[in-house]
Amino acid sequence: MAINTIYVTSVKKHQMDEIGFKISDDKDIIEKYLTDESSIIKGYADSVYYPYTEAHVNKIVRDANENKVRVTVSGGGTGITGSRVPLGGVVVSTEYMTQISTIGEDNWIEYREGGYTYVIKIGWDEEENTYYAVAPPGITLQTLDNILATRKLLYPPDPTEKMAFLGGTVATNASGSRSYYYGSTREYIRRLRIVLPTGETLDIKRGEYIIRNRVFRIESKIYGSIEIKLPKLKIPNVRKNAAGYYIKDNMDLIDLFIGSEGTLGVFTEIEVRLIPRPNIVIPLYIMFQSNEDSIDFVREMRMFEFKNVSNVHVLSLEYYDRYSVDFIRLRYGSIIPDDTSSIIYMEMDGDDEEILIEALQEIDDIIDYYRSNKVLASFDVDWIKLSSEIRHALPTGVNEFVRRHGTRKVATDIAVPDESFDEMLEYYRIIGDETGVQYVLFGHIGDNHLHFNFLPRDDNELKKAYTGYSKLLLKAVELGGTVSAEHGVGKKKCIVDGDEVPLLELMYGKDGLIELAKLKHSFDPNHILNIGNIIPEDYLEGI
Numbered sequence: 001m002a003i004n005t006i007y008v009t010s011v012k013k014h015q016m017d018e019i020g021f022k023i024s025d026d027k028d029i030i031e032k033y034l035t036d037e038s039s040i041i042k043g044y045a046d047s048v049y050y051p052y053t054e055a056h057v058n059k060i061v062r063d064a065n066e067n068k069v070r071v072t073v074s075g076g077g078t079g080i081t082g083s084r085v086p087l088g089g090v091v092v093s094t095e096y097m098t099q100i101s102t103i104g105e106d107n108w109i110e111y112r113e114g115g116y117t118y119v120i121k122i123g124w125d126e127e128e129n130t131y132y133a134v135a136p137p138g139i140t141l142q143t144l145d146n147i148l149a150t151r152k153l154l155y156p157p158d159p160t161e162k163m164a165f166l167g168g169t170v171a172t173n174a175s176g177s178r179s180y181y182y183g184s185t186r187e188y189i190r191r192l193r194i195v196l197p198t199g200e201t202l203d204i205k206r207g208e209y210i211i212r213n214r215v216f217r218i219e220s221k222i223y224g225s226i227e228i229k230l231p232k233l234k235i236p237n238v239r240k241n242a243a244g245y246y247i248k249d250n251m252d253l254i255d256l257f258i259g260s261e262g263t264l265g266v267f268t269e270i271e272v273r274l275i276p277r278p279n280i281v282i283p284l285y286i287m288f289q290s291n292e293d294s295i296d297f298v299r300e301m302r303m304f305e306f307k308n309v310s311n312v313h314v315l316s317l318e319y320y321d322r323y324s325v326d327f328i329r330l331r332y333g334s335i336i337p338d339d340t341s342s343i344i345y346m347e348m349d350g351d352d353e354e355i356l357i358e359a360l361q362e363i364d365d366i367i368d369y370y371r372s373n374k375v376l377a378s379f380d381v382d383w384i385k386l387s388s389e390i391r392h393a394l395p396t397g398v399n400e401f402v403r404r405h406g407t408r409k410v411a412t413d414i415a416v417p418d419e420s421f422d423e424m425l426e427y428y429r430i431i432g433d434e435t436g437v438q439y440v441l442f443g444h445i446g447d448n449h450l451h452f453n454f455l456p457r458d459d460n461e462l463k464k465a466y467t468g469y470s471k472l473l474l475k476a477v478e479l480g481g482t483v484s485a486e487h488g489v490g491k492k493k494c495i496v497d498g499d500e501v502p503l504l505e506l507m508y509g510k511d512g513l514i515e516l517a518k519l520k521h522s523f524d525p526n527h528i529l530n531i532g533n534i535i536p537e538d539y540l541e542g543i
């Protein structure tokens, strides 16, 4: 039996003696870290720690482990599953972790923005034929993009919310509309430095540690040899998945940490693959009278290959149902024909305008064939700005709607395999009719990943929405899908037969979750790190 062994990097004494970090016990400051963008749960904590070096994190986590104090890591707080919300102990905010420390002699860049100084490194890997960046966990995606834009480089993962920290997006394996072409965060992570729940550091480079037979070993000078076994679970075969740990036969160890929602370690340095920035991206709104036509159009576009142009890609394929269109219409009614039932939003990149015009001509016949009633597309900068505002009209309208009714939206993040998408689509309609609660259905149709948002107007409808929500999740699982394609599961639960059930239990059952709890326990024997995420607290008790 092949067992892979990885050695932890010991913390050097002089690093421990570095200047200290800020700690706050101020209630008003702590309060800011007790929710995230979801507001699904309100947490509690004694203090907030603000490390700015890896050595600080080593010390904080090691002390917490020795004293059995809980630690919850906070990134940008833009998560929508309650995953950065603490359930006691201390919060470790990564907002001052804006500079990498292993920069070496050259290629590092200092950049100032918003009162912070960022230090990152950008390099070219001759062997892999790619650009890469080494970046700290506390850099926002917006700042990283600002730095890369000046060098005509791109870090493709884009979960819409640019204030998310790089560390948070790796912890949730974030993705977004352009993941249709680019894939999710996982595909861009080359190396991670991780502080384990025992306070020691691992440095993992993609390709260096392949786990054979689902068993490996971590060798630590302090804690000895720890054997880690991966459960025999089968993760769903979908285009996107962010629900629970990534576990497969012969997998790369780095993938276990990506998407682990901070439960297995704290990322202190992240090396990502970069690609050349596209010269031009054109956004298109393709409107349809018939919903079926819009779905068939997507099906055809997924198989479509450009014949007369090269280096043109369809980056995203997004869907808006008729109720979503109604919300967009509230602000942009004049540009949407009355008989529009659904809209497909598409982005294409290319080397120049001429090539993209040729590419548009190639797909023109398909657009006509499916009887589109209007197409909006232009290279004009005002249009590009407007097209992004049109897309934002939906979430803004939805949020205003639920706020006005004093309720909350109840939203799915389901993705299903290709062959099950039609059935899921029909089931969305059935549940929408059955609950009678207003809803919108929209999102990443190219990846079979739509967001069904119930918009309840009162408590009675909210109850119905929760029932419908659980039914949708169960259906997705029955079809071999995932309960979360991009947000992660965090501390989310649903109601099944009157009982609160953690989301992941729907996919793996109680036995599966016990296996995952054992995996977490082997990394975190004192159960201190990011408790409540992925595995609910009670599953860890008694292990």
Ligand SMILES: Cc1cc2nc3c(=O)[nH]c(=O)nc-3n(C[C@H](O)[C@H](O)[C@H](O)COP(=O)(O)OP(=O)(O)OC[C@H]3O[C@@H](n4cnc5c(N)ncnc54)[C@H](O)[C@@H]3O)c2cc1C
Binding pocket: 036, 037, 072, 073, 074, 075, 076, 077, 078, 079, 080, 083, 084, 094, 137, 158, 159, 160, 161, 163, 164, 165, 166, 167, 168, 169, 170, 171, 172, 173, 174, 175, 176, 177, 261, 262, 263, 265, 266, 267, 268, 486, 487, 530, 533
């Ligand atoms: C308007 C809006 C739109 C969104 N759209 C999308 C979308 O399209 N796709 C998508 O994927 N998400 C989307 N999100 C959700 C959110 O932006 C992502 O989940 C993002 O990855 C969270 O990053 P963050 O830094 O804010 O993390 P936080 O919310 O602070 O934390 C998220 C998780 O990461 C952990 N974490 C943070 N930093 C570290 C670290 N250094 N080491 C280990 N663990 C860490 C936290 O403990 C927590 O478990 C959206 C959110 C909003 C508000």
